[in-house]
Amino acid sequence: MLWGILASAGLFGLLDSALRLGLPDGGLWRETAIVVLAGDLGLALALGSIGWLLVRAAPGLRARLGVGFGVGLGLGIGAAPFVGSLLPVEPVGLLTLPAGALLGLLLQAVRTPRPGLAWILALPAPMVLGVAVLLPPTDIYFDQPPALPAAEAVPAPPSAAVPDVLLVSVDTLRADRVLALADQLPNLTALRRRGTWADYGLSSTNQTVPAHVSLLSGLSALEHGVRHNHDIMGPGVPMIAEELQAAGWNTAGVISNGLLRGVMGFGRGFDAFDDSEVAATGRKLAFRRVVDKNTWIGWICPSRLLFNHLVPWLLPPDQDSPGPSGAGRRTTDSALRFQRQLRERPEPYFLFVHYLDPHHPYRPPEQTAGMFFQLEDLPPEYRGGPLADNKMMFRLREELVGDDAATRERALAASRALMPLYDEEIVFIDQMLGELLAAVEAGGRPTVVIFTSDHGEHFGEHGLLLHSCSLYEELVRVPFVLAG
Numbered sequence: 473m474l475w476g477i478l479a480s481a482g483l484f485g486l487l488d489s490a491l492r493l494g495l496p497d498g499g500l501w502r503e504t505a506i507v508v509l510a511g512d513l514g515l516a517l518a519l520g521s522i523g524w525l526l527v528r529a530a531p532g533l534r535a536r537l538g539v540g541f542g543v544g545l546g547l548g549i550g551a552a553p554f555v556g557s558l559l560p561v562e563p564v565g566l567l568t569l570p571a572g573a574l575l576g577l578l579l580q581a582v583r584t585p586r587p588g589l590a591w592i593l594a595l596p597a598p599m600v601l602g603v604a605v606l607l608p609p610t611d612i613y614f615d616q617p618p619a620l621p622a623a624e625a626v627p628a629p630p631s632a633a634v635p636d637v638l639l640v641s642v643d644t645l646r647a648d649r650v651l652a653l654a655d656q657l658p659n660l661t662a663l664r665r666r667g668t669w670a671d672y673g674l675s676s677t678n679q680t681v682p683a684h685v686s687l688l689s690g691l692s693a694l695e696h697g698v699r700h701n702h703d704i705m706g707p708g709v710p711m712i713a714e715e716l717q718a719a720g721w722n723t724a725g726v727i728s729n730g731l732l733r734g735v736m737g738f739g740r741g742f743d744a745f746d747d748s749e750v751a752a753t754g755r756k757l758a759f760r761r762v763v764d765k766n767t768w769i770g771w772i773c774p775s776r777l778l779f780n781h782l783v784p785w786l787l788p789p790d791q792d793s794p795g796p797s798g799a800g801r802r803t804t805d806s807a808l809r810f811q812r813q814l815r816e817r818p819e820p821y822f823l824f825v826h827y828l829d830p831h832h833p834y835r836p837p838e839q840t841a842g843m844f845f846q847l848e849d850l851p852p853e854y855r856g857g858p859l860a861d862n863k864m865m866f867r868l869r870e871e872l873v874g875d876d877a878a879t880r881e882r883a884l885a886a887s888r889a890l891m892p893l894y895d896e897e898i899v900f901i902d903q904m905l906g907e908l909l910a911a912v913e914a915g916g917r918p919t920v921v922i923f924t925s926d927h928g929e930h931f932g933e934h935g936l937l938l939h940s941c942s943l944y945e946e947l948v949r950v951p952f953v954l955a956g
Contacts, residue, residue, distance in 0.1 A: 473523050473527065473538055473539060474517075474520035474521065474524050474542065475542065476539040476542025476545075476576075477516045477523070477542040477543075477545050478513065478517065478594040478597075479542075479543065479590045479593035480544075480545075480546030480547045480549075480550060481512045481516035481550040482512060482516070482546075482597025483550070483596065484546070484547060484550025484554070485508050485509045485511075485512035485550050486509070488508050488550065488554045489501065489505040489508045491554070492504050500612070500762075502607050503610060504759070505600060505601065506604050506605060506786060507769050507782075507786070508553070509597055509600065510769060511553070511768030512597070512768060513597060513598060514768070514769075515549050515768050515772075516550075519545065523541075523545075539580075540576060540579040540580030541573070541576035541577055542590070543579060544572050544573060544574070544575035544580075545569075545576045547572045547576075548568050548569040548570070548573060549569065551565075551568045552572075552768075553767050556568075557766035566771075609788040612752045612756070612787065612788065617746050617748045617806060618745065618746055620722070620724060620743055620810065620813050620814070621744070634820045634918075635820060635919055636814070636820050636823070636912075636917050636919040637716070637721075637822045637823070638823050638825070638908065638912060639823070639824045639924075640825050640905060640908065641684065641824070641825070641826045641827070641925060642829075642830060642951075643728070643826065643829075643925065644830045644926070644928065644939060645901075645950060645951060646929055646949065646950070647671065647672035647925075647950050648946075649891075649895060649898055650898070650951045651671065656895075656899050657898070657902040659905045659909060660902050660953070663905070663921060663955050664953050666955050667955025667956070668954045669953040672949035672952070674950070675925070675926060675928075675947075675949075677693055677926075677927065677948075678928075678939050678943060678947040679940045680729055680731050681698055681700070681701045681731050682696075682698040682700060682701075683927055684732055684826075684926055685698045685709060688712055688713065688824075689710055689711055690710075701731055701940070702761050702764075704737070705736060705738070707737070711737075711738075711740050711741045714741030715741070716822045717741045717822075720819055721821055721822045722814050722817055722819050722822070723743050723822045723823075723824075724742060724744045724746075724823050724824070725738070725742045725745045725746065725823070725825075726745075726746045726807045726810065726824070726825050727745075727747050727749075727803075728749055728799055728803045728828035728829075730751075730754030733750065735754075742824070744810065746806045746810070749802055749806070760779060760783055763778055763783060764778060798829070798837030798838075800827045800828070800829045800837075800900060800901055803825065803826070803827055803828075803904070804825075804908065807823065807825045807908060808911055815915040815917060829897045829900060830898055833858075833859075833860045833861055833862075834890060834894050835860075835893075835897075836893060836900060837900055839900065839903070840896040840897070840899045840903075844893075844895050845890075845892035845893045845896060846892070849889040849892075850886055850890075851885055851886050851889075854868075854886045859890070859893065860890050860893060865937060865938060867883075868883050868886055868887055868932075869937045869938070871883035872884060872935045872937060873935050880935075883932070887931045890931060905923070909921070918956070920954070920955070921953070921954075921955045921956055922954055923951060923953040923955075924950055924951060924952045925950035926950065927940075928945075928948065929946065930946050
């Protein structure tokens, strides 16, 4: 029985690993194979050992729990993650496990496979797993900033009636903070004064991916079907960049969040789409989703163990880079490079620029760090380590809903004390926006500017922290400015 379980679970694990090559950011087959095969074989070995002990203790079970039963149970073990990945609610795939056991009983009753064949078929999966563990980590740092394609030899004549379009989306930007900081945001405030704006717009969701699919397609979440950041946008979702490109616009995009990479569908319709800043981060995010969803390791292990230990061990360490602080500087430089090239062409252009800086962890760059945040405002219990890192935020999130009232109050005070760090990043984004708007003005072309966000952020309100956790106003009210 044990060999039957290992054989069928391992072989299905090999198939599952191969099929995952078609996922976005394919190429992490070594890492995916390790996670899938280790989970399948580990559970197969555990259940197979229990079955072997039962057979030893009760010899009468040998006829019922033989190799045939092991083959069916092993198929259930291997198929459960794969089936779960095809279903809207992932854990439903676990029903494959008892279905495999029933199949095994039926197979055992009809015909018992040969034990020797099961032993031979059990070898390939552990052999592949061993080779994968010995191989070096996959190189995920290989993207270079893209360039716009060469202009047409005979450009179309310019049309003064058709404007350029600049769309700026700032990740995790609350509408109320834009109004509260108006005196510190001269560029955004000036844009509001010369345009149409509201105190807030309403995002379609509380997460980055579905919100940006709605933003760039004009479809609600019910129409485009993207529910959360783990979903992949379907090829049939019409993107505004595709429509503008077909209508004669030159199109370019720059993004700062690995969830919005071109391979996830967000590059459709863009002549050039620069996600090189977060390409490696995006691949890590994609792999984390593979681990977290629809694998036995993801179902059994705590998330902290996966993300803090397993994923960093499997993937190569970060290369030397400027880090997250001030990432908007590099985003702006890329956007300005595109903007210079686009305005040299007579056709109108669509430029999409996405900033991540207000997103957790809050790391304002030097030019704005210290404007508002005071360490003394943070309760002493939270001053010992890095500010607003995952460890601190996990702790605060648990304490905000704890049973002890005094602890909840301290956690709420600490959560509110972190908002000035967030505000300092918003001021930095205003400076970056000023550079973009100055370049637009220098071009002297009619331009429509749209400024908005995907969702907001909690700082202790309603006992909540960060985002993706509610539909309260703090998360769905975002800024909206239209000028031109």
